[in-house]
Amino acid sequence: MATIREKGYYHWDGRLEERRFPWWPITRTGIQLAFKKKWFKFVFALGYAPAIVTLVLIYISERLEDFKSMFGGRDQLIAVNPKFFMNFLTNGGLIFVIVMVLVFAGAGLIADDLKHNSLQVYFARPLRKRDYLLGKMAVIFFFVLLLTLVPAVVLYIFKLIFAGSFRFVADYPWLLLSIAAFSAVLTVFFAFYTLLLSALSKNSRYVMIIVFTVYLFSQILYGIINSIRGLRGPGTALVSIYENLLQVAAFLFGQKPPHAVNPGWSFLILAAVCAASAVVLNKKIRGVEVIR
Amino acid sequence: MSIEVSNLSFRYGDIRALDGVSFKLGEGAVGLLGPNGAGKSTLLRILLGFLTPEKGEGTVLGYDMRREQAAIRRAVGYMPEDDCFIAGMDAVTYTAYFGELSGMPRQEAMKRAHEVLFYVGLEESRYRLLDTYSAGMKQRLKMAQALVHDPKLLFLDEPTSNLDPQGRVEVLELISDVASHKDIQVLLSSHILADIETLCASVVILNKGKLAAEGRLEDLRAVDYSLFEVRVKGEDGAFRRDLEALKCRVEETEDRLIKVYMPAGMDRGEIFRAASRTGVQVRQFVKSQTKLEDLFAQVVGVD
Numbered sequence: 001m002a003t004i005r006e007k008g009y010y011h012w013d014g015r016l017e018e019r020r021f022p023w024w025p026i027t028r029t030g031i032q033l034a035f036k037k038k039w040f041k042f043v044f045a046l047g048y049a050p051a052i053v054t055l056v057l058i059y060i061s062e063r064l065e066d067f068k069s070m071f072g073g074r075d076q077l078i079a080v081n082p083k084f085f086m087n088f089l090t091n092g093g094l095i096f097v098i099v100m101v102l103v104f105a106g107a108g109l110i111a112d113d114l115k116h117n118s119l120q121v122y123f124a125r126p127l128r129k130r131d132y133l134l135g136k137m138a139v140i141f142f143f144v145l146l147l148t149l150v151p152a153v154v155l156y157i158f159k160l161i162f163a164g165s166f167r168f169v170a171d172y173p174w175l176l177l178s179i180a181a182f183s184a185v186l187t188v189f190f191a192f193y194t195l196l197l198s199a200l201s202k203n204s205r206y207v208m209i210i211v212f213t214v215y216l217f218s219q220i221l222y223g224i225i226n227s228i229r230g231l232r233g234p235g236t237a238l239v240s241i242y243e244n245l246l247q248v249a250a251f252l253f254g255q256k257p258p259h260a261v262n263p264g265w266s267f268l269i270l271a272a273v274c275a276a277s278a279v280v281l282n283k284k285i286r287g288v289e290v291i292r
Numbered sequence: 293m294s295i296e297v298s299n300l301s302f303r304y305g306d307i308r309a310l311d312g313v314s315f316k317l318g319e320g321a322v323g324l325l326g327p328n329g330a331g332k333s334t335l336l337r338i339l340l341g342f343l344t345p346e347k348g349e350g351t352v353l354g355y356d357m358r359r360e361q362a363a364i365r366r367a368v369g370y371m372p373e374d375d376c377f378i379a380g381m382d383a384v385t386y387t388a389y390f391g392e393l394s395g396m397p398r399q400e401a402m403k404r405a406h407e408v409l410f411y412v413g414l415e416e417s418r419y420r421l422l423d424t425y426s427a428g429m430k431q432r433l434k435m436a437q438a439l440v441h442d443p444k445l446l447f448l449d450e451p452t453s454n455l456d457p458q459g460r461v462e463v464l465e466l467i468s469d470v471a472s473h474k475d476i477q478v479l480l481s482s483h484i485l486a487d488i489e490t491l492c493a494s495v496v497i498l499n500k501g502k503l504a505a506e507g508r509l510e511d512l513r514a515v516d517y518s519l520f521e522v523r524v525k526g527e528d529g530a531f532r533r534d535l536e537a538l539k540c541r542v543e544e545t546e547d548r549l550i551k552v553y554m555p556a557g558m559d560r561g562e563i564f565r566a567a568s569r570t571g572v573q574v575r576q577f578v579k580s581q582t583k584l585e586d587l588f589a590q591v592v593g594v595d
Contacts, residue, residue, distance in 0.1 A: 009411045009474050012404055012442035016366050016395035025392045033380050108379070117376040121437060124340055124370035125393040126362035286342075 022127055026135025031142055034105035043104055044143070047097040051151035054088045055158055062162035080159055080168070082175050086253040088155065089148055089182055090246050098190065099215045101143050106194035107211050108204035109136045110285070115202040119285065129285055133195070140191040149183035174254075182252045186245065189270045193241075196277035199284040215241050234260040244269050294318065294445055294477045295339065297350035297357075302334055302343060309334040310345070311501040317479070321471035323488030324481040325588060326498035332481050335498065336447060339479075341365060353444055366395055369443030369476075371434045373450040377422040383409055384418045387436045394441035401440065408436045412466060428459035435466060439476075446470065448480045452487055460487075467491055485588060497588065517541075522550045522563060523576035530570040538562055551580070 034040055061078040078084065088094070113119055122132055156176060159168055197210050222240035225231045237243035237259040247266035250257040257263050295317040302310040310331045326332045337343040339352055341361030349356075355363045378386055384405050391401030409418045412432040417425070425433065431451065438446055451467060452460045468491055471478040482488055488495060495512065497505040505512055524531060528550065532542045540562075541553035552563060560579075567574050 009439070009470070010407060011475070012396075012400070014396065014400050016441060017397070018362070019395060022393070025389060025398075029378075029381075029385075029389055033378075036380055112379050116379060117372070117374040118378055120372045120374070121370070121376050121390060122393065123342065124365055124368070124372075125390065126365045126395060127393055 018126070022131040023135030023138060026132065027138035027142065030105070030109060030136060030139035034139065034143070037104050040101075040104040043097065043100045044147075047094065047101060047147040048151065049097075050088060050091045050094045051155065054084075054151075054155055058155060058159050059162055062159070082172055082178060082253045083255055085152060085156070085175060085179055086182070086249050086255055089152055089179070089186070090249045092242070094147065095242060095245065098144055098147055098186070099212060101147065102140065102190055102194045103208045103211050105143055106140050106190075107198055107207040109139060110195060110198040110281075111201050111204040111207045114199070114284075115204070123286075129282070132285060133281055136195060137191040140194055141187050144187040144190050145183060148186055149180060152179045152183065178253045182249050185248055185252070185270070189245075189274060192274040192277035196273070196280055199281055218242070235265075237261060238265055238269055295350070295352050295479070297339075298348055300335070300338065300348035300350060301346050302331075302338060303346055308501050310338070312348070313498070313501070313503045314348075315496055315503060315506045317477075317494065317496070319477060320494070321467070321478040321480060321492040323492035323495040324479055324498070325485070325488060325495055326504070329500070330498040331501040332498055333449075334501075336449065336479075336481060339364075340368065340370060340447065366441070367444050369438035369441065369446045371438040371446065371448045371451055373453060375427075375430050376434065377425070377430065379423055381422055382419045383414055383422060383425075383433055383436070386422060386433065387440050390437045391440035396441055404440055404442075405436070408439045411439070412436045413462070427454045428456065428462070431455060431459065431463055432466070435463070439470070444476060446476055446478045448478060448482075450482055450484075451480065452482070452484060464490060517553045517555055518558075518560070519580045520552045520554060520560065520563060521576070521578045521580045522552055522574060523548065524550065524567060524572040525575050526572035527570075528572055531566055531572045534566040534570050535563065538566065549576075 057078050058080055061080050113122070119132075123129075153176070156179065160166060193214075194211055197214065198204075198207050201207050201210070218239055218241045222236060222243055225236045225239060237247065238261065243259065244266035247257050247259060247261070247263040248270065249255075251263035251267075296315075298314040300310050300313040301308070313331070313335065324332050324335070334343065338345050338350070338357065341357060341364055344358065349358070351357060352364045353367050355367070357364065378389075381389070384402070387405035387409060388398075388401040391404055392398055396404065406415075406418070409415055412435050414429060414432050414436065417429060422430075422433065431454075435451070438448075448467065452463050455463060464487060467478065467480070470476050471491060478491070480488060480492060489509070492509065494508050495505070496503070528544070528548075532544070532550065535542050535552055538558070539555050540558075543551040543553075545551070554560065554562075563577070564574060
């Protein structure tokens with residue numbers, strides 16, 4: 001190490017400003033750190049595979065004349081409608097990739113700060129708890145929206161371009177709202193879900209496993225309960241995160257829910273997870289606990 | 293005044309952590325001393341705005357500690373005791389990041405991060421991942437993040453803990469430089485009394501949540517007793533007993549140096565008269581500075 005004061009200390013002649021979005025540096029740094037992680041770029045890129053396949057399907061559906069020989073002269077191969085967009089957003093593969101992105105980019109968001117005692121340095125700045133949490137949440141918002149809302153809107157625009165008319169907009173005027181609303185539900189739920197688990201441990205590897213396992217286990221549990229004759233019923237879907245998301249999506253896209261249970265219950269369950277997360281985060285995120 | 297508090301009280305449930313603490317801190321480096329549970333950390337938490345006091349008022353750099361917490365945190369640099377870093381970051385990014393969170397524009401924060409990292413002696417390692425830093429480097433890094441936004445007041449919590457002797461000397465040199473030449477006031481909380489004695493002109497001593505002593509070290513040393521170091525030739529047992537009978541506290545070191553703590557107002561000639569009475573010859577007589585350890589032991593009531 002070099003000698004202290006080799007270069008001397010200078011006062012800074014600038015002025016410290018009150019930021020309009022004090023959480024933004026936290027978000028930007030969180031995004032940058034995620035991209036530095038091994039395998040993350042690959043997993044994130046994988047999230048666009050469903051969008052690319054869907055884009056090809058939209059193209060084929062609009063240019064069916066060119067592909068008639070391949071599909072035996074059928075008049076309609078794929079119906080591009082709200083259900084089509086709902087299927088894109090609730091695609092099991094896409095949700096799985098989102099969970100994997102959360103594993104890489106979200107698990108350490110709070111766990112690493114707890115492990116390395118960084119909270120006290122954050123809160124020694126003019127930063128409120130809500131700025132810190134919003135900064136961390138916005139990292140998840142960024143990634144989940146990039147995998148849901150952005151490709152869905154791009155697909156919507158391509159549908160219009162390939163069709164060469166705005167008839168689709170007139171047929172389904174609320175579709176963009178449905179896309180935005182479901183993307184928001186996915187994003188907010190996964191943000192609370194990930195931060196909740198991230199705040200429960202100081203070990204980000206452990207959190208990575210938990211983020212993945214809880215999602216998967218809820219699906220496995222649903223499968224197990226559904227396979228037991230006495231327990232089988234539409235309400236069993238409520239134990240699965242994925243099935244609850246399907247129920248909510250069906251409601252928001254104006255489709256028939258996959259399970260004969262009121263989608264309001266699924267909304268309630270997802271909201272309960274978010275509320276539990278808010279309570280835990282409020283308790284765990286304190287600058288004061290780490291100063292001895 | 294950099295810090296002024298009056299009648300500050302705080303309790304954790306049934307435990308009273310601070311009880312009517314009042315003091316005013318002026319310029320320069322101030323040491324915050326006290327045994328475990330004395331209320332030092334609680335005081336720092338309140339000063340940083342992490343805790344709201346149950347009673348009492350106070351200002352930090354003129355900002356009200358209840359209503360202007362953001363302004364206080366903008367003007368104060370805080371170096372915590374624990375290691376605190378962000379995995380996957382290098383020192384420049386880390387320091388600039390916290391500069392930006394303090395309210396610096398991004399580019400300015402980056403430029404400034406380089407400057408302070410040069411200042412604390414981390415210029416060669418500033419692009420290394422923090423995970424690979426040694427204890428000494430982490431201490432310097434914590435100092436850099438505390439200085440990045442050019443604070444007017446620095447809170448240093450045990451800045452020399454976990455350091456080897458050379459690292460300790462270097463960090464003390466750095467703090468001394470900051471405190472004495474850079475118009476930055478320093479509040480140093482430490483268990484190492486020698487560090488406080490080296491760096492601070494004033495101290496605040498807390499004990500059981502109450503203010504035990506406060507003021508300039510020089511004044512505090514002079515308050516209650518004078519310390520003399522004496523060497524004598526001959527049997528010193530009777531000499532020591534004679535002095536103790538005069539209400540002096542007497543200690544003898546391994547090399548037979550006798551420390552005489554003389555109550556205020558007592559004539560130093562009493563030592564010579566006691567020597568004469570007990571038949572010993574005084575070979576060395578030096579008026580010594582009262583060490584902070586002695587002062588600390590006296591005000592908190594421990595040996």
